[in-house]
Amino acid sequence: MFINHGKIETSAALLILLTLVTIGIGGIVQAVPLFTVESTIEPVEGVRPYTPLELYGRNIYTREGCYTCHSQMVRPFVDEVERYGHFSLAAESQYDHPFLWGSKRTGPDLARVGARYSNAWHEAHLINPRDLLPSSIMPPYAFLRLRELKTDDIGDHMRTLRLLGTPYTDAQIGNAQADILAQARPDEHDTESFLERWGKAPLGRFTTQDHFVSEMDALIAYLQVLGTMADLSTYDPATMSQQQ
Template sequence: MKHESIEKNIPLMSILVVIVISIGAIIEIFPLFWIDKTIEKVEGIRPYTPLELRGRDIYVREGCYNCHSQMIRPFRDEWERYGHYSLAAESKYDHPFQWASKRTGPDLARVGGKYSSLWHQSHMRKPQSVVPESVMPHYPWLEKSKLEYGNITGRMNALNTAHSIAYGETMYTEDMIANAKADLEAQATPDSNTDGVTTRYGNKVAFDNFDGKAGEITELDALVAYLQMLGTLVDFTNYKDQERY
């Protein structure tokens, strides 16, 4: 066969492989260097509040991304079930992103506001109490574990560095970092003064006793705060193009 001479000639085979990969790189990668912005600017997108950020840390720590994706693909069956397809800008402040690669459970890109905090409390304590067919494990320790946030400013500074490398701009302002601990506590204590949080992060920040208990801020507070903001920042009435899929 004609390809036999290539398959038996290792040096020639290696050269041809390099050529093919190079062609793919030229077509797929090089054009990106001549594009000013690969992520369109979308109104409403903001960085995570300190409480949401710690909730995201817990989400990653517990491996939630192994069973849940946060990326709705632009196909009709996807957006009819989960909502508007995901925009690149929605992952702008994710380091790393939480798109995942499989779904044992539903996609969570639009879960914010879909359920009450009470629902999330029951779901994390015993998933089968609200979704009988669920195979999700129990996470009862989250509501008993005090949230550690003494290093929140260091975490935000580290993200500033990562974001600056990726986008050439910082993720958090000096004012956000200086008030990080106060903002975290205010978001989990709705009867406190929340004006500062709203000023720094906008009016779409949810304030609640997310774990259902007043007083000590727990890991469940942070996790539910994170889940409750997913997919809530963008006004999708400005995006009508999903009808073409």
């Protein structure tokens, strides 16, 4: 079998050709089965696109590089599930552009951080992490509380995401500005219409900032929704695979 192996090793052209053939075969083996399934994303009840406020929060999270120290991917290993909760499902990040799974955990995984801590805890933690976790090396983000959230481009942003497959409706896009206020200031604005458009979503004053909706309000709204959309009580891997 290996009698002519020396010819392969001494011929650059032959080695390149056989390498390409091997890669091609491997690619075909991986790609062809995908054409036999309707979708590689399992349907999970409760998963929805981000609200306008959550969407801005995600943009701020990305802008500040939070994903470089925090992952958003609970792997299906016993130790990770015991620490962080149910392993991550593909459906939970189907509306993420780009994905923020991360590859490093300087801090804990945040895939299921939503509703785990109060809004006040998040605000204090962002202002000065060491007030709550003395050993933390996370930098402070107090300045986010002083920055008013700029929302004039939200309609364009949502329409662009709709082109990429996010199912935002005309009503959700048209009421985006009002929905930001309703989610961040539910005691002052119409939340009934907001909940009709978005279903289950975290409501409340996310910070103690009274003068305007801040970038910190948006960031906390995003953190509070992470891992809370999917109804994991109805998720059955066996049933989902049969449906596909």
